[in-house]
């Protein structure tokens with residue numbers, strides 16, 4: 350008999366129509382256990398109940414895997430997760446889409462250290478973390494800049510535009526479609542898609558705002 354969190358993850362993946370192998374599912378659960386362990390010492394995330402963490406952190410982040418895979422296809426791509434906190438969605442993306450090279454950045458040193466520890470313990474060679482302000486970090490330009498619960502769309506795009514390849518896109522995880530935030534964007538930012546997401550077990554609106562730079 351599988352432990353309850355494995356069953357809940359498997360059910361969530363089925364609802365998302367996502368197929369992850371056993372190794373990936375174990376890595377996701379090990380990641381959740383590491384958050385729980387580090388949360389006892391460092392305040393990584395306010396969510397502490399394991400079932401809530403599974404829905405609000407894992408399944409919420411997993412809900413963007415298919416949209417991102419549809420965008421990048423099977424090719425290798427570089428992703429920057431801004432204001433990752435405990436590694437959301439960056440760590441989940443690195444586990445679910447191993448062809449990605451994921452860099453997480455956070456201004457809080459213990460959060461970046463935690464993500465480095467996750468990369469090392471789970472042997473995720475495609476995951477790294479920087480302790481920096483995103484606007485002043487050094488990184489080769491990336492294909493996708495993403496964030497969850499980081500900043501308004503104006504601040505998010507403004508602070509990160511220098512890290513995006515000319516062909517790159519922003520993928521912002523948001524709750525209800527933020528019409529006021531999209532309206533406030535400068536003409537240089539093109540919102541080309543607002544995609545509704547469904548997170549299994551979560552009775553709340555979620556969307557992805559896809560943007561790119563106008564030439």
Ligand SMILES: C[S@@+](CC[C@H](N)C(=O)[O-])C[C@H]1O[C@@H](n2cnc3c(N)ncnc32)[C@H](O)[C@@H]1O
Nearest residue numbers: 432433434437454455456457482483497498499
């Ligand atoms: C509300 S938390 C979101 C954490 C995570 N993305 C999540 O969804 O659980 C926002 C994070 O952004 C980080 N942050 C704020 N300003 C930043 C900046 N200029 N550069 C990098 N990280 C920043 C904070 O330290 C914090 O960990």
